[in-house]
Amino acid sequence: MTYIGTPRSRVDGRAKVTGAARYAGEFTAPDLAHGYIVSSAVAKGRVLSVETEAARALPGVLEVFTHENRPGTAWLSGNYQDEVAPPGAPFRPLYDSQIQFSGQPVALVVAEDFDTARDAASLIRVTYEAYPHQTDLHVQRAKAYVPSKKRDGIDPPPPPRGDADAALAAAPVSVRQEYSIAPEHHNPMEPHASTVIWEGEGKITVHDKIQGAQNSHNYITNVFGLAKENVRVLSPYVGGAFGSGLRPHHQLALAVMASLALKRSVRVSLTRDQMFALGYRPMTINTMALGADADGGLRAVQHEAVASTSTYEDYQEAVVNWSGLAYRCDNVKLGYKLAQLDAVTPLDMRAPGAPLGMFALESAMDELSYKLKMDPLELRLRNYAEIDGNTGHPFTSKELRAAYRQGAERFGWSRRNPEPRSMKEGRELIGWGMATGIWEAQMQQTSARATLMPDGTLEVATATADIGTGTYTILAQIAADAMGLAMEQVMVRIGDSSLPTSPVEGGSWTAASAGSAVQAVCYKLRDELLNHARSMPDSPLANASLQHVTFTEGRIALRSDPARFVTYSDAMRAGGHRMLSLEQTTSPDPNVQKTYSSYTHAAVFVEVRVDEELGVMRVTRVVDAVAAGKILNPKTARSQIIGGVVWGIGMALEEETFTDHALGRFMNHNLAEYHVPVNADIHEIDVIFVEEEDDKTSPLGVKGLGEIGIVGTAAAIANAVFHATGKRIRDLPITIDKVIG
């Protein structure tokens, strides 16, 4: 192994910074037409009429699609399900006159160029019959319910254990509070877009912004009744997605619909404001109660969350489950309910559920620590969970203790004066806070192909995506190490529905899943090469088995005598191959899944400085110590964690989508009024990767890094704000008005 574990720059970095990497909305064709979406101004109701005459009269307008003239295709709601769809009846664009959410597409204008399409769209007059709507979770929570059907891949809360009510009542020290988090939008840099290239004879090639090309592929063939071989979906580069690209969206359906109807290539790109109609991190209200002995031992944990969903799908994520496994406690009662809003269905956003539930748990733990007069870190160590309390299973690995220790040491936690308002510099109060982060470590069944080319280079391929995480790079490292080649000799192909089957890139599982598949298929290739090499006449490896040889620099050589070797090319030729291509599927170990729990962990330490009088906050220092198994590439891994921490800062202090409940509409739907952190908001972020051996989660020892950076960060900041000011803010984001209020 020479590449795994070493810092490597992104293999696709040059393509990205030079513009050579092309994104879904950048592909073109000579016959390309442009679609522009007209969006609903009401949240609930029905369309009475769509006046399209003026738009159609504009030179260059090809067609205006509405629910009245849409082409007849497969329109059963079940056909709109996708790989990650929650239970329910997915939104069907232009299906009928019903309006289910503000911003819903009500027409698609297709024109020869984008500007004509946008111009024509502004001439369309839509009249509605508006029905009463409800978009306020605080009102709808009264009608919250436990979803009747579980979402695939999301565990409902475990049944209660012990007697949490009695234990809480008996606990000498307790905390009971409500913690809520505002709706947030993903806002990836790249807008969502789909370019459908009409190949003729009913065949289309689709460039889609998607975290799994095969998910879009299945969606298109199901919705439009197309043969699998007539559709190919490509998404080689994704300009950020954070979950917003897990599900195929309406711009894809509309672009394909227009392309098939017009028999020409069509692109539909969304504007930034239209992207606010794709889905969001659900607004979530947590009710959290903790009970403890006087010495800090947790006696009871009660956590119930109410989260927003739409009227047509029961979107679910794991919000409360973390509270059952983060600490050792015998009496736990967890609950998760949904409340329907007349709004678009929520959408997985980085670490879906975890930072919401962990904000509540880790804020409550901090509150408990002050009641106990105990150091917050000490309280967490006092209740350290050696097993997963939800399942009773041991962890595949858990070096959280080391993360606490190393993070605290780097941060200087031992120098903390526990008294709130005790640290000040100039006009600023200084606060130090910490929190724990948890995310599941998963491996998913994935197939990969490895092809040894005649010139000795290697191509590895699987249908996964790289959403900016570094997938291309780590797959090249893994393949190069497995085959004893230089990274430059490895070409990675991903983001193509025609490649071997892969799940969507999400859940932090891609490194473990695609990585293991690539490694496995490379090992299979080595076996095959060795077989061919042994069968050569007078082979120097005639009696050699795998453990007797090395695979380096394109040669299979005897360990005992490296001068005796067969080149890969000669081995291939001996087997009668010009090139050698194999495929392999890897799956998680079912025994491990049945008997172990696997999670990544983090200990986040934060310093904030607060000008209390004016409510101005600065996060001046973050140390995030992460235990996530083997780190394949410390450079891209560090970037992953920094990105998560930055988002955690945004979540804590800035991000919030405002709904006007009278209009039933998100109002700050642009990047000027929806704030994400800018450079001035970000200071020192120190990332520590704690040594952690994990031989169970995946063959690579990898546990995944995509989400863990955001989990716990907002809680640590809220805790630091309390330490600085003595003010506990339980409602994210922590904005100026809340600090001075």
Place this chain on the structure above:
Amino acid sequence: MERFSYHRPSGLDEAVRAVGPHGKFIAGGTNLVDLMKYDVERPNRLVDVARIPGLDRIEPLPDGGLRIGALVSNSALAYDERVQRDYPLLSRAILSGASPQLRNAATTGGNLLQRTRCYYFYDAGTPCNKREPGTGCPARTGRNRIHAILGTSEHCIATHPSDMCVALAALEAVVRVSGPGGERAIPMAEFHRLPGDRPEIDTTLAPDEIVTAVDLPAPRFPRHFTYLKLRDRLSYAFALVSVAVGLEMEGETVRDARIALGGVAHKPWRVPAAEALLRGRTAGKEAFGEAAAALLQGARGFGDNDFKIELARRAINRALAQAAAGKPQSVADKRIA
């Protein structure tokens, strides 16, 4: 976005003649083009004044002031040596807004005429009296975190978003305009207007008039000044509240004061009586508190923005303290001085 014709006149007279009743002048376009894409502005004609010669200079005036051409970019203005030396309040106000890229494109005239950031104004799918007179103002009862607390009307509670204009108001600049009737000068205090029952009209500039320059009077506050801007992140956000202060000090005594608020009204907010209150007073909490109270007299919130009243009060106090101490707020260091 609707279709429009595009004209590039060679001089001011031609520009003024070309614009027509539904036309718009465009220079940097950093705000207008956005608004056109959002279907908020729908000009049938764009008259591009960016290349009109002679309007991109900063020149000294006989009275010791400066004349800033309407096409001087925000960057050129903020980094001009004379401005940095004699009008640092203006320089810092400009640098606290937007981004370097935007400031490079945005012009002095355009900055004066930028339009509100009200969510409803920007969303053509909602009613808005400023965008479509007579349709109503959902902001009053809806989301109004960024909205006005002073000078509002039942028709509009939008704010003027500029930082530069707040400094110009405190500096008592004069806007020079040119139109079919010739040239005239409009004091900053009269340039922007309150919404009243015509919220669609932001300024007292006639539709066929064009801003040619901004005149700064002789410098008065090169030492005792500040521009304090409070916002929802530490850079690249519009002000929730901003305070421009210029003081003339004699020891600990305030000889004269100019204070303008941003983010709180439909125009940079000045209350001459508040400034008069400070004259001859010892710089300190008592005098500052009275001035703040006078500035905020009649302030009212609409729900989300209730906090702005208290925030503005505190910001005024802090800004006066900064200016009196000669410790203006840094643009680069986000710590509030």
